[in-house]
Amino acid sequence: MxxxxxxxxxxxxxxxxxFHNTGHAMFMLFEGIWFIQFAFGKRSRRExxxxxxxxxxKSLAVxxxxxxxxxxxxxxxxxxELKRWGYEEFIGSAVAVTMIREMxxxxxxxxxxxxxxxxxxxxxxxxxxxxEIAALEVMSINPNRFLVMPxxxxxxxxxxxxxxxxxxxxxxxxxxxxxxxxxxxMQAYMDNATQFATNKDLYVGLFKAFIFGIIIATxxxxxxxxxxxxxxxxxxxxxxxVIISFLIILVVGYMVTRLFYI
Amino acid sequence: MIRFEHVxxxxxxxxxxxxxxxxxxxxxxxxxxxxxxxxxxVTLKHMIRLMMPDDGSILIDGQEINRLRHSALQEVRxxxxxxxxxxxxxxxxxxxxxIALPLRELTHTPEEEILRLVNEKLEMLGLADAGxxxxxxxxxxxxxxxxxxxxxxxxxxxxxxxxxxxxxDPVTSRRIDDLIVNMRSQLGITSVVVTHDLHSALSIxxxxxxxxxxxxVENASPEDFIRSKNETVQSFLESQYITKKGKWEGMGHEKV
Ligand SMILES: Nc1ncnc2c1ncn2[C@@H]1O[C@H](COP(=O)(O)OP(=O)(O)OP(=O)(O)O)[C@@H](O)[C@H]1O
Ligand SMILES: [Mg+2]
Numbered sequence: 001m002x003x004x005x006x007x008x009x010x011x012x013x014x015x016x017x018x019f020h021n022t023g024h025a026m027f028m029l030f031e032g033i034w035f036i037q038f039a040f041g042k043r044s045r046r047e048x049x050x051x052x053x054x055x056x057x058k059s060l061a062v063x064x065x066x067x068x069x070x071x072x073x074x075x076x077x078x079x080x081e082l083k084r085w086g087y088e089e090f091i092g093s094a095v096a097v098t099m100i101r102e103m104x105x106x107x108x109x110x111x112x113x114x115x116x117x118x119x120x121x122x123x124x125x126x127x128x129x130x131x132e133i134a135a136l137e138v139m140s141i142n143p144n145r146f147l148v149m150p151x152x153x154x155x156x157x158x159x160x161x162x163x164x165x166x167x168x169x170x171x172x173x174x175x176x177x178x179x180x181x182x183x184x185x186m187q188a189y190m191d192n193a194t195q196f197a198t199n200k201d202l203y204v205g206l207f208k209a210f211i212f213g214i215i216i217a218t219x220x221x222x223x224x225x226x227x228x229x230x231x232x233x234x235x236x237x238x239x240x241x242v243i244i245s246f247l248i249i250l251v252v253g254y255m256v257t258r259l260f261y262i
Numbered sequence: 263m264i265r266f267e268h269v270x271x272x273x274x275x276x277x278x279x280x281x282x283x284x285x286x287x288x289x290x291x292x293x294x295x296x297x298x299x300x301x302x303x304v305t306l307k308h309m310i311r312l313m314m315p316d317d318g319s320i321l322i323d324g325q326e327i328n329r330l331r332h333s334a335l336q337e338v339r340x341x342x343x344x345x346x347x348x349x350x351x352x353x354x355x356x357x358x359x360x361i362a363l364p365l366r367e368l369t370h371t372p373e374e375e376i377l378r379l380v381n382e383k384l385e386m387l388g389l390a391d392a393g394x395x396x397x398x399x400x401x402x403x404x405x406x407x408x409x410x411x412x413x414x415x416x417x418x419x420x421x422x423x424x425x426x427x428x429x430x431d432p433v434t435s436r437r438i439d440d441l442i443v444n445m446r447s448q449l450g451i452t453s454v455v456v457t458h459d460l461h462s463a464l465s466i467x468x469x470x471x472x473x474x475x476x477x478x479v480e481n482a483s484p485e486d487f488i489r490s491k492n493e494t495v496q497s498f499l500e501s502q503y504i505t506k507k508g509k510w511e512g513m514g515h516e517k518v
Contacts, residue, residue: 043367134312135350139416140336141367157402 025222029214031144032152032221038145039153039225047146051154056162059115063108067166070107071173074098079182090184092192095174096167101199103169106253108159108210113245115129117220120151121241124224125234143225152217159213168203204260211256212249219245263288263420263452264309269318271304278304278477281318286469290466291453293448293467295460295498300473302456303347306422311335311453312344328442343418347425349409351397358384358393361411368416383411388437403430410438414445421445423455427462435459460502464488472498 039048078094124147127133136143171193178184212232223241271279278301286292294302307313308320311327319326322338330338351360361380365371371379384390387407397405405496406426413421423442427435439462445451446468457463463470466482471481472495480487480495488499 130348131350132352134307135344135346138310138312138339138342138344139364139368140339141363146367259395 006162007227021222021226024226025218028144028148028222028225029152029218031142032148032217033035035142035145035149036153039149042153043130044150047150048153051150052158054119055151055154055158057192059162059261060165062115063111063162063166064169065205066107066111067169068173069106070103070166070179071095071099071170071175074103074170075174075177076181079178079184087104088178088184089188089192091178091182091184092189092194093196094191095178096171096197097201099167099170099174100197100205102205102253104170105159105163105205105208105212106249107170108163108166109216109249109253110246112155112159112162112212113125113216113220113243113249116155118238118242120217120220121223122234122238124221125227125237128225129230129233133257148217148221151221152214155213155217156210159216160209163205163209176197200260204256208253208256211252215248215252216245217247263290263322263323264454266305266308267319267321269308269315269320271301271313271315273304273424277476279308279315282473282476282478282505283318284471284478284481285436286452286454288452290468291442291444291455291466293455293457293463293470294473295463296471296473297498298458302473305407305473306424306456309422310339310344313326315450321499322389329478340416341419343413343416343421345406345413345421345423345426347453349397349402351405351408351412353397356394356396357389357408360397360408361385364416379415380411383415386441387411388434391461403434406430407434407438410441417449418451420454422429423453423457425456425458427457427459435462442466460499496514 035044038044074095075091078098079088079091080092082088082094093143124133127147133143136146174193175186175189178189179186220241223244227237229236266282266284268281269279270277270281270282282305294305296302302311308315309322311320311330314328320328322341324336325334327335327338350365351357355363358377360381361383364374365376365379380393381390383391387410389404389407389411391464392400392404392408397408400408410423410426413423420441426438426442430438442453442455443466445504446453455463455466464487467484469481470484470487472479472492474494479492480490482490485515487495490496490499
C-alpha cells in the first residue's frame with residue numbers, strides 16, 4: 001500500500017474515532033441530565049453540594065480579579081476612543097452591554113473551564129487509570145449518576161450565577177475607570193448603563209453561561225473517562241479538556257450571538 | 263460456572279490472549295499464575311466484561327456475558343466481588359465509606375446495619391483502627407485489604423482477586439490466604455485468584471493455570487502442577503525454589 005493511501009486511511013480512522021467519541025460524550029450528557037432528578041436524593045445530595053461548593057466558591061477570587069479588570073480595560077479602551085468624539089458619557093452602556101451580552105459569560109466560561117473543568121478531567125482521569133471507574137461499573141454503580149450528574153448540575157447552576165457576578169464586577173470596574181480616568185460621574189455612568197442594556201441582553205447572556213456550563217462539564221467528564229496510559233494520560237486529558245472547552249465555547253458563543261442578534 | 267471458549271484478545275498489536283479455553287467450576291479456588299504481562303489481569307477483566315474478546319465466548323453460569331443487555335449484565339456482575347490489582351478505592355472517601363459504598367448505593371440497608379457489617383469486615387481483615395483514615399494515608403497492603411473488604415461486603419457468589427497478597431508482609435499474606443480458603447470451605451464461594459506467589463497458589467488452589475505468551479501452558483491440580491513436564495512451568499517453579507523433592511512432595515495422591 002502506498003503512503004498516501006495509508007495516510008488517507010489514518011485520517012478516516014481518526015474521523016470515525018471522533019464520531020464514536022462524540023457519540024459517547026452525548027450519551028454521557030443525556031444520562032447526566034436524566035439523573036439530575038436525583039441531584040438532591042439521599043444518595044447524591046452530599047456529592048451535589050460538594051460540587052456546587054467547589055464550582056461556586058473555589059474560583060471566586062480569580063473571577064473577581066478577572067471581572068474587575070475586564071470591565072476596567074473595556075472602559076479604558078472604548079472610553080478613550082469615545083472621548084475623542086466627546087461621547088464619553090456613553091461609556092456606561094458600552095461596558096454594560098459588552099459585559100452582559102458577551103464578556104461576562106465568556107470570561108466566566110474560560111476561567112471555569114481552566115480551573116474547575118481541568119480539575120474534573122484530572123480527577124476522573126486519575127480514577128479511570130487507577131481502575132476506580134471500572135470498579136464502579138462492576139458494582140453496577142453508574143458513573144454517569146455517581147460522578148457526572150453532580151458535576152454537570154453544579155456547573156449548570158453555578159455558571160449563570162457566576163456570570164451575573166462577573167457582569168456586576170465588570171460594570172463596577174468600568175465605573176471606577178469612568179469616574180477616575182474619563183471624568184464621567186457615577187450617576188451618569190449608571191444611568192447610561194441601565195438605559196441601554198435590555199432584558200434580552202441579560203437573558204441571552206445567561207443562556208450562554210448555561211450552555212457553557214454544559215460544555216465544560218461534558219468535555220471535562222468525557223476527557224477524564226477517555227484517559228489511557230497512566231499519569232501521562234491524565235496530563236494529556238487535562239490539557240485536552242481545557243483546549244477543547246475553549247474552542248467549543250468560542251464557536252458556540254459566536255453562534256448564539258448570531259442566533260439572537262441577526 | 264465460568265467458562266472461556268477460544269477467547270482471543272488483541273491489545274495494541276499484541277495478541278494477549280490466543281484462543282484460550284478453560285473452565286472454573288463451582289466452589290473451586292482457581293489460581294492463575296504467569297509472568298508479568300502474561301494477560302492475567304486481562305483474563306479477569308473478561309469475566310466481568312470490563313473487556314470484550316475479539317473472538318470466542320465467555321459463559322457465566324451458562325450465559326454468554328458479551329451478548330447480555332444492560333440489566334442482565336448487571337445481574338451477572340452482581341454475582342461477582344472484585345479486588346482490583348490497584349485496589350481501586352475512591353480517594354475522597356474514608357476506608358469505612360469505601361467499604362460501605364455498595365451497600366449504600368445499591369441496597370436499602372439501614373445505616374446501623376451497614377456500620378455493623380463494615381466493622382465486622384474491618385475486624386476480620388485487621389483494619390479495626392483504619393476505619394476513619396483515607397486511602398492516601400494508608401499503606402498499599404492496607405489498601406488491598408480495604409479493596410478486599412469492599413469486594414466481599416455484598417456476599418458475592420464469585421470473588422476475583424487480582425494479586426491479593428502482593429505488597430503484603432508474609433504474616434498478613436497467610437491471613438489473606440486463610441480467608442480465601444475459609445470463604446470456600448465455609449461459604450462455598452468460588453474464587454479466581456491471580457498471584458505471583460506460588461507458595462500461596464499451591465496452598466489455596468484447587469486448580470492452577472499458568473499463562474504464557476497468550477497461551478495456557480498448564481492447567482492442573484496443585485499436585486500435578488508441580489510435576490508438570492512443561493519447561494516454562496518448571497522454570498517458574500524453580501524460580502521460587504519449589505522442587506518436586508521439596509516441601510510439596512508429600513501432598514496429594516502421589517504415585518510412587
Ligand atoms: N488497556 C490496555 N491497552 C493496551 N494494552 C493493554 C491494556 N491492558 C493490558 N494491556 C497489555 O496486555 C498485556 C497483559 O496485561 P495484563 O495486565 O493482563 O498483565 P498481567 O499478567 O496482569 O501482569 P502483571 O502481573 O504485571 O499484573 C500487557 O502486555 C499489557 O501491556
Ligand atoms: Mg495484572
